[in-house]
Amino acid sequence: MSLQHLFADAEALLLDVDDTIVDTRGAMVAAGTHAAATLWPHRPGAHRAMAQRYYDDPERWFPRYAAGEVAFEHMRAARLDEVAAAFGLDVPDDGHHAYEEVYAPAFRAAQRLFPDVPELLSTAERRGMPIALLTNSAHAPTTVKLEALGLVDRFDVVVTTDTLGFGKPDPRVYREACRLLGAGPAGVVCIGDSLPWDVLGAQAAGLRAVWLDREGRGTAEPVASVRGLDEVTAALGGRFGPPRRDR
Structure with a gap:
């Protein structure tokens, strides 16, 4: 039509x-770059790539959330875990919380x-x-x-x-x-x-x-x-x- x-x-x-x-892609990549730098400061050249991978969501966690299969917080944590694994890293203790603490204000500012x-x-x-x-x-x-x-x-x-x-x-x-x-x-x-x-x-x-x-x-x-x-x-x-x- x-x-x-x-x-x-x-x-x-x-x-x-x-x-x-x-x-949203621009805001998520900008915010994710800052948040990744907080968790893994020893990998300065990779933070933007980490944020882009989080946005790309290769394991399709966001569609699972949209279908009602997983909770929002679970989806977010799983995406961060996938990024860490892809770059040969571990999420530090309390890392999910630390990531969100940095991500949230950066995401708002990047709208x-x-x-x-x-x-x-x-x-x-x-x-x-x-x-x-x-x-x-x-x-x-x-x-x-x-x-x-x-x-x-x-x-x-x-x-x-x-x-x-x-x-x-x-x-x-x-x-x-x-x-x-x-x-x-x-x-x-x-x-x-x-x-x-x-x-x-x-x-x-x-x-x-x-x-x-x-x-x-x-x-x-x-x-x-x-x-x-x-x-x-x-x-x-x-x-x-x-x-x-x-x-």
Whole structure:
């Protein structure tokens, strides 16, 4: 489906958070670099690579957390253990706590909003179109991001993994977000950087979806995609139909 048809009569937007509106990869790598330096100061040349590996999560601990299989704290500790093992290191006594103590303030300080987000939010607001956030992160770190960016009161609905105890791509979380928005799934457009979570999962739950492919990776999947949220803003700005005024 073209952007024209996706947005012409859309009732609401459902946005992913991490690496969609917020540069979570940049923040995690920056914070993880500082935290790794605290645990393993004798490996100064490896701290950024450690942080990147933590973000990459090769053992897929974050998807297990999103599926409700492990607790948030367990997921975080397991990712740090995997990094240590990959670099031939041990996590020191109380190392998990020490890592988080350094990581948390550095992560907050590193929060950055992608530059194409503010105009999208303003355009949707002018159209009277509500916006929900749907993230596989937990409520606490999501609040940290929104508070650091001055966005905590900007969204009508925020659905995290804490809401139902699991996250995307379970169809129930998309439908819960739609319910909280007061809109039927068919009238909601989900936008995010994850093809399986933000596009295919949303479509399976009855929503429309757009893949945010910032890096131009492309896919064989027949899905609508954009390179930036400015393309969505253009669609909402009246180019593909009059603004909705009934909400």
